[in-house]
Amino acid sequence: MKNILLLLFFLPLLAFAQKTTILKGTVKNKNKEPIENVSVTYKKTGTTTDKNGNYSIRIPFKEEITIIYTHISYKTVVKKLIARNRNGFSFSPIMSSKTEKIKEVVIKNNKKNAEGIKKIDIAIVKNTVGPNAGVENTLMTLPGVNNNNELSTQYNVRGGNFDENLVYINGIEIYRPFLIRSGQQEGLSFINSNMVQNINFSAGGFQAKYGDKLSSVLDITYRKPKELATTIDASLLGGSVTFENQFLDKKLSTITGLRYRDNSLFVNSKQIETNFRPKFTDFQTFLSYEFSENLTLNFLGNFSLNNYNYTPISRRTRFGTVADPLELTVFYSGQEQDKYLTTFGALSLDFKANDRLSFTGTTSRYNTQEEEHFDIAAAYRLGEVDANIGSDNFGDVEFTQGIGSQLNHARNDLDALITNFQIRGKYKKERQELSFGIKYQKEDIRDRIREWEVIDSLGFSIRPPNSIGNNQPYQPFEGPITPFQNIRADNNVVINRLSGFVQFNERMFWNDNEVWYNVGVRAQNWTVKANGTTSKNQTIISPRAQFAIKPNWKEDMLFRVSGGWYSQPPSYRELRDYNGNINENVKAQKSIHLVAGMDYSFTMWERPFKLTTEMYYKDLSNVNAYSVDNVRIRYRADNVTTAYAHGIDLRLNGEFVPGSESWVSLGYLKTEENINHRGNIARPSDQRLKFGILFQDYVPNLPNLKAYLNLVYNTGVPGGAPAYADVYQFQERLRDYKRADLGISYVFTDANKQYKTGFLSSFKELTAGLELFNMFDIQNAITNTWVRDVYSKTQFGIPNFMTGRVLNFKVSMKF
Template structure:
């Protein structure tokens, strides 16, 4: 009887033990941190994790069960599990924060896509690796944007030059110094990365509300702080400190940044041995005061100082072919001392008349004071290198083709003051918007040029290129000895401009298809007075339009077309020719733009991706032809050319690695010009092929360790021509530009991983890492140095190579 009672009591338990097993494990997030209070359920059975993220749940044997892991802050995870024995298993899932999913939704902006505007994530800008870390550095990874000079923040867009790009900060156009010749003199970009809130970029076909340039628009918005914080960045290249906060009951918000940069690390990796440390300092502030919900006052100020003290010592460059290698050896004496001081201040007032009508007024002033002083003597030897492998003198110079010297002198001073006043307004109602604006701008430039060059080859002083009766060394020249180049000018130029625009935007529907379109027109009137000579008043009208349709298809696609007449009234740089003369009657360069594009958003590997394709064509007239030497542009100032440009840009971006956006860019471009009806030749910016990759990754078992790879390939640019030479006789190209930069960083703490105790609790963010620039140590050339062989009167183009492999350490923190 007792045995029967025993079996009756324990037999159900025995059956359960035989038919169930235990699943246990630890639930963590992407940072490998345990998560407590995670609910684990199947059917009507459930449990939750403890403070260490551990859980244990009993499930049936030989039965497929769906375990559901849910938490208010994380994405719900469902996992089908079948256990075929009673020994149990361990299953430790990783949950993803819901905030990451929200981020994907926020960046979806059909209006920006319809306008052909690329919206760039500010976090990508902060993390991208490159010699000039910042907005311009990430632009170089986009199709249609090129730059072969890693020391410069300037860029070419779809065949245009540096001067054809518009840059706005909070709706205010910003400028760059006039006299800078090389990227290593340039220093810091105007844009402070730590102060940015939004970044929008258009590579062409942009709206009428933007200004009068031919190529692109970079539209930056600085942020209004919502917290008090200090951000500090430091590396072997310099450092920055940014303070942000709110005061006076949150009516006053301020953000101020101080930056310092030292390019010695890069300069010392170049082929020229030098003794100098280029230093650049920048202070920038943005203040906003909200008087009421309807009225606010803002101030944007900038102070920048570039000190460039340059003492070249020697240079050794080998070039040519394997069968005929050549070597240039140069020894220098002298130095260059340049100073670029820029001051910028702008006040703006926003007044909200009602919910639909807003008016903004802006007054700004920009002043640049530039000094360019140098006396540099160079003695050179151009020789043939022994290429015979069996020779005792293999690799040594065995014959000198050219021996000579040159002396370059300059005492150049420039003072420019640009003042403008503008008013803008917008009227919004339903899905329609009217925007309009007017602007007055006055430019006063005082430019003193004292620049000459003497060239000597084997004892013969080289005459100017167009000097009559010069047949040296075969016949002695008995005339006056004059410099090869000599410019002595004093220019005083005043430019008055009045411009305005009106634009209408609407978002509507055609059946079930979403439609976006805008139409607008710009007008620009200007007059120039140079050295007491007044020009005729000139006016240009620029109509522009954009249209986009988002079909109601299962596939997420958007198609757009834009274009119009774009014009660029001449700046002071465009009025000044090769000899420093001012032509006050230079016309505006004009271009007809046509841009078509498509965006296709889709999921691949259960992750979001987007393919963007754009084709464009530009027909240019009244072109002001120019030459480019490093970042120095010299114009002909005669509107004597016509030109065209066309190409295709393709970009694929998405989460190639889960949680990290990367992209691949490919571009094809062809641009040519016809000067004085001599026939079409490649323009200085004719870079046919562009390929770029921006790739981000992390170690799965150590997600705080992140890697950033930036790869760029550009086909060769035209190599330029010697001073005053006929460009039609010099059409060879530089070698292709290839570069790879790698960055590795470790995130100690950030918004997703905060510490409540310990020394890391003092930081809101803390990262440290290494950057390897030009990791394959590829010799890329930016321009040619031209050396004359006195016997054959041949001009040899010796490539000027850019920076080599450089290792940098950096650390960033937010307090």
């Protein structure tokens, strides 16, 4: 009898449970911050969100209902839902603030978009997985930005090279070392991600206030701390410590970072067996002292030391096709010892005369002392591999196609000192702004080059291409051994530059349409004194303009066009030719650059998304053609080349997963050059197709467990040419670049989840996780090593493969 009564009691509950399910989710604002005390109601049933924005409510199964989300400070969200899963499902709305915005504020929020500037969230940068984690690693997921070397932070933008990109920190231009030729030697990026507040990036068509380069601008702002904090990051690749605080009644703020990196984890995954442990150290500080509301003094300082000690032992590389595989075996002796010491200091004074007029004066000095010393002998054998599956010797080398040896020697030393003084001003009046500035810069470079290469094949020394006839092995040659390459130079170069700009921009309305435009012009005058010879005085004028309109449409769309005559006066690298000689009369490279773009913001899956599209065209003249060896650029030091570049970039970003921004990017590029009227060939940066995904996700039932995917696919670039060879005869491309990096981390505590007691109460933030680099273990090639065989008169391009699959553990904490 009791069992029957219990059954009668629970039967309605069981029937009710079969007809209902659980709806849960997280309510956030547009800044991805959780909202507490949001009322979530369905008819007479309701609940509220907790401090983390989470809620849970039972709703009918397979029945359309209306859920209402209300909060006193946010606009009400109404959503119709049908539950089709008995196990529950989730919905996480984004609520908009009730604060009304006048039109002028809306224009201000669209200013960066109107300028063609991409604003990147620093939180995304810190979460982006990659061997060189940081700002540049995130940039390489954007369309139009390419790099096939995961050990380098250098990048190409829309057909340009590494030397065509401007990098600013707090309005101060940053430089990179001169002699570095390999991504392994590069070490740490100048930019310390833990010190960054804002990141703005333009891939072309930028304003006159930025410098004289042809490709892009990366504009970084370091933050001024508001409270005491210490951040520690550690992994198998190294670590960093960042300290920040305010002193002297909050007038003095300081943020200081110390970083250390060891690339052994990646080097050990490569095809070359070595005794190698590259070590990189970087110390950086940003100080700001506020004398008054109108006067602030700032200091940015950096010290970095890269020690690169390299002793190769052996290498074994298989390449070719399945039907015709080849194997290169190399045994090394000798070592390379490189050292790059860089110091940088900049002092700036911000003065606000009144609410409309302000000035900034800056002086900075950059010094790099670089040593590149190596003696490496290599004995190699190039053989054909037995590809017959039924053979007893399948996979073995059955025929030696070429043997030989090489001896490379270098004693290269460079000391460069760059000093500049700059004054900038800005005048604002309502919706108009006038900016202007003038800058003087002196570059003093002392460069000593001692570099040669001796090549031997089948017992015969290969003579340089411009030497007298050599009919070996058919006829003996009795002359002295001459290096195949022999570069000897002592260069003392002083470059004086005077540059300035003026630009005007205005925000206005035209028939209820928001309009923004900018017009400006830059000018630079320079002279070069090289080894006692002074060049003629050269001057360039660079007019630029931008226009953007946001129509008063129902759809949120923004259209913009920009362009101008861009010029790049030669740096020391561009003045030095393949043989180390200086041509002090090299002219500025020039480009007519046009960009047309559109931003379309929309809502999908009740979440915000944006589609950005840009088309561009560059017509280049006075081009200084170059070759690329890993990350070293070698120029012809002439202006006998013309070129062009055109393409289209697309990027879709938004909350593919609620509360986490991700994006998909696609880019198409074609760039060719015509050297001395010989016809168009692909430029070294001609990377036709780029596809990238940056994806963030989390486990719904365990939101503190997060996953990050960084996927890049680039079609192959030209593989380069051997020394002294005609580039028109070597136009084969490297294999396509494919890479996927995966990161998984668990957030123990952060700003949204704090503990008052226990071990975790000591931390403001604590995160630990694993990173899997090159998760599919794909062999990507960066350049070719050219092996010469004097007997067959053939040169073989052997691909230099990059890093394999690597697992890394990391932990990050903030006190």
